[in-house]
Amino acid sequence: MAIQLLNKEIIDFCLGLSSELTKFPAKHIWVDYDKEADVLYLSFRKPQRAKKTVELENDVLIRTDDDNIVGITILNASSR
16 A cells, blocks of 8 residues: 555656656756755756856856856755
């Protein structure tokens, strides 16, 4: 019973994301989460090969390759 509930929660969560993700300009998104560090990594191409990282004020790192965003790192991800 608990497994069925968990699966339903996962499916419902993914369904909620689906309409937003279809609007996203990237064709591929790789997501990694480091629970110990509480850091969420979003990569829009593999390998990333970023040339520059820009740190925003809100603990977000934007990784770029010239004018293209190739990844986003979100610090303290679980508290957002």
